Amino acid sequence: MSEMIVNQAIGEALAEEMRRDPTVVMFGEGVATKRKDLVAEFGSQRVRNTPMAEGIIAGTAAGAAATGLRPIVDLLFAPFLCLAMDEIINSAGKLRYISGGQFSFPLVAIAMTGGGWTVGAQHNHNNEAWFVHSPGLKVVMPSNAADFKGLLKSAIRDDNPVIFFIDMPLMYQAGQVPAGEHIVPLGKAATLREGKDVTIISYAKVVHTCMQAANTLAQIGVSAEVIDLRSLKPLDEKALIDSARKTGRVLIVHEASRMCGVGAEVAAIVAEQAFEALKAPVLRLTGPDAPAPSSYVLEQAFMPQPDGVVAAVKKLMG
Amino acid sequence: MDEIKTDASPKAMLECMMLIRAFEENNKALNAAGNFPGTCTCIGQEASAVGVVRALVKNDLILTNHRSAGHLIARGADPRRILAEIMGRSTGYCKGKSGTLHVSAKELGVILTSTIVGGELSLATGVALSQSVLKRQGIVACFFGDGAACEGIFHESLNLAAMWNLPILYVCENNQWQAYVRRDETMLTDHISKRASAYGIEGITVDGNDVEAVWAAARDASAKIRNTKKPILLETYTYRLSGHFEPDDMGYVDPEELAEWKSKDPISRLKAKMLESKALTSNDAAQMEQRVQRAISDAVSFAKASPFPEPSELTTDVYA
Numbered sequence: 001m002s003e004m005i006v007n008q009a010i011g012e013a014l015a016e017e018m019r020r021d022p023t024v025v026m027f028g029e030g031v032a033t034k035r036k037d038l039v040a041e042f043g044s045q046r047v048r049n050t051p052m053a054e055g056i057i058a059g060t061a062a063g064a065a066a067t068g069l070r071p072i073v074d075l076l077f078a079p080f081l082c083l084a085m086d087e088i089i090n091s092a093g094k095l096r097y098i099s100g101g102q103f104s105f106p107l108v109a110i111a112m113t114g115g116g117w118t119v120g121a122q123h124n125h126n127n128e129a130w131f132v133h134s135p136g137l138k139v140v141m142p143s144n145a146a147d148f149k150g151l152l153k154s155a156i157r158d159d160n161p162v163i164f165f166i167d168m169p170l171m172y173q174a175g176q177v178p179a180g181e182h183i184v185p186l187g188k189a190a191t192l193r194e195g196k197d198v199t200i201i202s203y204a205k206v207v208h209t210c211m212q213a214a215n216t217l218a219q220i221g222v223s224a225e226v227i228d229l230r231s232l233k234p235l236d237e238k239a240l241i242d243s244a245r246k247t248g249r250v251l252i253v254h255e256a257s258r259m260c261g262v263g264a265e266v267a268a269i270v271a272e273q274a275f276e277a278l279k280a281p282v283l284r285l286t287g288p289d290a291p292a293p294s295s296y297v298l299e300q301a302f303m304p305q306p307d308g309v310v311a312a313v314k315k316l317m318g
Numbered sequence: 319m320d321e322i323k324t325d326a327s328p329k330a331m332l333e334c335m336m337l338i339r340a341f342e343e344n345n346k347a348l349n350a351a352g353n354f355p356g357t358c359t360c361i362g363q364e365a366s367a368v369g370v371v372r373a374l375v376k377n378d379l380i381l382t383n384h385r386s387a388g389h390l391i392a393r394g395a396d397p398r399r400i401l402a403e404i405m406g407r408s409t410g411y412c413k414g415k416s417g418t419l420h421v422s423a424k425e426l427g428v429i430l431t432s433t434i435v436g437g438e439l440s441l442a443t444g445v446a447l448s449q450s451v452l453k454r455q456g457i458v459a460c461f462f463g464d465g466a467a468c469e470g471i472f473h474e475s476l477n478l479a480a481m482w483n484l485p486i487l488y489v490c491e492n493n494q495w496q497a498y499v500r501r502d503e504t505m506l507t508d509h510i511s512k513r514a515s516a517y518g519i520e521g522i523t524v525d526g527n528d529v530e531a532v533w534a535a536a537r538d539a540s541a542k543i544r545n546t547k548k549p550i551l552l553e554t555y556t557y558r559l560s561g562h563f564e565p566d567d568m569g570y571v572d573p574e575e576l577a578e579w580k581s582k583d584p585i586s587r588l589k590a591k592m593l594e595s596k597a598l599t600s601n602d603a604a605q606m607e608q609r610v611q612r613a614i615s616d617a618v619s620f621a622k623a624s625p626f627p628e629p630s631e632l633t634t635d636v637y638a
Contacts, residue, residue: 059441061444063441063443069444069448086440090432095430098416099635100414101635103424104638136637138637160637
């Protein structure tokens with residue numbers, strides 16, 4: 001166990017997996033420039049810079065994945081995924097099915113998103129639900145350094161395309177990371193705090209907002225359980241349902257906009273499978289239906305804040 | 319298990335083109351009779367498919383597109399299983415999950431077809447990267463049309479392949495039509511191959527209705543690619559003699575232009591040449607025709623007798 005920032009945890013996962021499996025390769029805009037240690041250890045065949053061309057980066061990953069490599073591609077910022085949608089959705093996501101199972105697509109596409117760097121709407125767009133809604137893909141969005149390492153290792157080993165979102169401000173956040181073989185399975189949520197009055201479900205950076213709120217709530221006698229989804233697809237339905245049945249009150253918090261977001265699915269699952277246990281309607285606290293702003297003040301207003309989480313829980317408590 | 323075919327003798331290539339034509343004409347007839355899916359045929363483009371595919375070797379890989387029957391049959395695919403796939407039967411190459419538009423046959427090295435125009439261009443670089451990093455011998459032949467050459471991914475693919483020395487034979491089947499739009503409504507120049515020089519690679523145009531010329535050009539280009547690992551853009555200049563997607567009455571096609579291209583039909587052209595040079599007797603030709611018709615009627619019987627997939631197949635093969 002040692003303390004490191006998320007970016008280092010990612011680097012550790014990449015290096016360990018490339019060492020373990022010679023078919024793991026990585027490419028993207030600036031990958032070889034930024035990860036010189038990987039180039040030094042694994043060579044320029046396996047770690048490559050690419051032209052600024054997201055479509056061909058993702059398509060190359062899909063083609064390589066189907067024919068024996070396990071590519072990891074860095075597509076930089078989540079809005080840039082728009083330029084790689086055909087390759088991710090129509091090729092990587094569908095060609096296994098279309099081909100009757102002849103091919104598999106073990107690839108990881110990394111993209112950053114989330115408010116905090118005031119980069120505005122064309123570099124920050126929490127579009128993770130688009131990929132959750134598309135068949136054949138898996139989607140993860142970790143919240144802490146240890147999970148970044150463990151989930152990235154699982155994503156690289158998975159035989160399916162995994163979209164790996166990095167909430168931008170987490171990049172330089174430090175945390176304790178287990179050395180060596182630390183694996184976090186895809187599809188397994190983490191209960192970060194046990195509670196009995198209310199369940200707060202979240203993922204990525206906003207998990208920390210929810211933890212802060214839970215501390216405040218404890219001071220006023222409300223015991224909040226905080227669940228970090230970690231994987232958005234597959235979704236750990238059992239963890240959600242069990243917790244909803246235990247507390248009877250559910251708040252979902254994410255930065256992505258509300259309509260058809262991950263929170264909508266979580267709310268529906270809870271309503272379908274734990275309705276009899278609910279003491280109050282399921283609530284969502286989300287970003288607005290607006291492009292992500294760049295002004296610091298507006299960006300902070302866009303993102304769920306601890307006060308807002310506390311207020312929403314108070315509403316749930318009646 | 320099907321066998322990959324590499325016989326490039328004029329007789330073998332003639333019979334293969336005849337089989338492709340008969341297969342596609344049969345699809346049109348089945349479609350016209352009803353209760354059969356629409357298809358994108360490659361009628362008129364058989365020489366491009368057969369000439370290139372028969373210039374490849376067994377460990378080469380092929381990426382095709384929505385007009386795939388020619389590439390598949392030339393490589394040795396069983397018309398029975400292609401037809402079964404088109405008809406959504408579980409005996410098809412993709413267990414009936416592809417249908418007509420994106421048939422792939424991994425065992426033959428015909429992989430990762432995409433019906434998104436240009437999709438195959440985006441995948442070819444990855445396949446070639448695997449060949450390169452894993453030090454495999456085969457090259458990658460990627461078939462696309464003049465329509466795909468209008469997609470942005472054409473540029474991205476050729477540029478990356480050139481930069482990374484990826485062993486790709488890009489085959490642009492310039493058939494003068496992009497769905498229902500004439501090619502000359504979409505670009506000012508006639509030839510896609512000219513664009514190769516912008517990427518620092520070689521571009522070649524060949525008469526796409528002359529199977530021997532196509533074969534020779536593809537053989538030379540693939541030999542160069544094996545040697546240099548650099549991609550080459552080969553344009554087969556041809557014509558789509560049938561509609562975009564059956565049924566299609568082609569009312570939008572100038573009859574004079576169509577007649578002119580029909581006079582350059584790749585099959586009758588080779589047959590006439592071989593008959594004249596006595597490389598082929600009329601008896602040979604008649605026997606070929608008989609074999610082809612038998613293969614088609616076998617395919618129809620096989621496909622019609624094949625079961626549909628079980629409903630439980632609906633959600634299998636989504637994830638590995």
